[in-house]
Amino acid sequence: MKWKSAFVLLWIIFTTSMIGWWWFYGIEQMSMPLEALDLDKRRRMLFWEGSFFLLAQVLGGVMMFYFMKREETKNKSIRNFFAGFSHDLKTSISRLRLQSEVLSEDDKFKNNKQIVRLVKSINQLDLQLENSLWMSQLESIKTLKENFPISKLISGIKNEFQEITIELNKDLNLETDYRALHFVFRNLIQNSLIHGGSSRITIKIDETGSQKLITMVDDGIGVQEKLSISDVIHFRFNEKKTSGIGLYLCSEIVKKLNGRLEFFNPNHGFGVKIYL
Numbered sequence: 001m002k003w004k005s006a007f008v009l010l011w012i013i014f015t016t017s018m019i020g021w022w023w024f025y026g027i028e029q030m031s032m033p034l035e036a037l038d039l040d041k042r043r044r045m046l047f048w049e050g051s052f053f054l055l056a057q058v059l060g061g062v063m064m065f066y067f068m069k070r071e072e073t074k075n076k077s078i079r080n081f082f083a084g085f086s087h088d089l090k091t092s093i094s095r096l097r098l099q100s101e102v103l104s105e106d107d108k109f110k111n112n113k114q115i116v117r118l119v120k121s122i123n124q125l126d127l128q129l130e131n132s133l134w135m136s137q138l139e140s141i142k143t144l145k146e147n148f149p150i151s152k153l154i155s156g157i158k159n160e161f162q163e164i165t166i167e168l169n170k171d172l173n174l175e176t177d178y179r180a181l182h183f184v185f186r187n188l189i190q191n192s193l194i195h196g197g198s199s200r201i202t203i204k205i206d207e208t209g210s211q212k213l214i215t216m217v218d219d220g221i222g223v224q225e226k227l228s229i230s231d232v233i234h235f236r237f238n239e240k241k242t243s244g245i246g247l248y249l250c251s252e253i254v255k256k257l258n259g260r261l262e263f264f265n266p267n268h269g270f271g272v273k274i275y276l
Contacts, residue, residue: 143176148173174276198220218269219268
């Protein structure tokens with residue numbers, strides 16, 4: 001890496017020196033009387049200097065392009081490795097979560113606090129791993145256009161977060177990426193549950209012109225400050241020594257869905273608006 005940086009630095013110094021030399025040389029030649037110029041001599045000098053300068057430009061550009069493509073290939077291989085590793089690990093955790101949920105529904109272990117904590121810990125670990133997977137692919141994510149009722153998405157999340165009550169005011173079809181929006185809802189509900197201490201979430205959906213507005217309000221800890229993403233991360237996540245990466249990913253993914261995510265202060269609890 002050091003020799004690559006040295007090469008680029010030397011190439012920049014060389015090309016800058018050549019351009020500076022030609023600039024000052026041209027100004028000097030323009031100030032000289034015509035009879036004092038040896039045109040043949042200067043023509044040969046400009047030809048050979050210009051040829052060498054163009055050759056250096058082409059070779060330097062080719063080398064930089066080569067370094068860039070090799071670095072891009074290397075980064076892509078690393079991303080593919082971590083994506084494959086995360087996917088395999090997520091599959092294993094999903095199987096473990098399924099087994100723990102089946103165990104928690106057994107009459108023998110239904111009221112077992114250790115089993116309940118195990119299920120919660122596995123769900124949280126699964127979400128953290130999914131966050132890492134989305135984070136590694138954030139720049140290259142391609143969203144799809146799917147038509148589905150929001151009730152389908154909410155019912156799937158209810159099965160995962162049975163300890164929190166989720167209410168939906170009405171059903172409405174959405175035309176967006178189901179997997180991406182499911183990830184956003186999952187993170188927002190998980191954050192309300194863990195960081196806000198919520199027990200109930202109300203989801204209201206409205207149509208505002210060509211957009212659809214989804215409003216989520218929980219009954220947990222509110223944020224009585226300016227509600228930017230950085231402020232919410234500071235008040236709701238830093239106190240619990242976590243990074244708030246899920247909230248950041250929610251905002252970025254909603255942008256990729258051609259929408260926006262806003263926070264607001266309801267009368268009680270914490271509110272989020274999703275414009276799609």
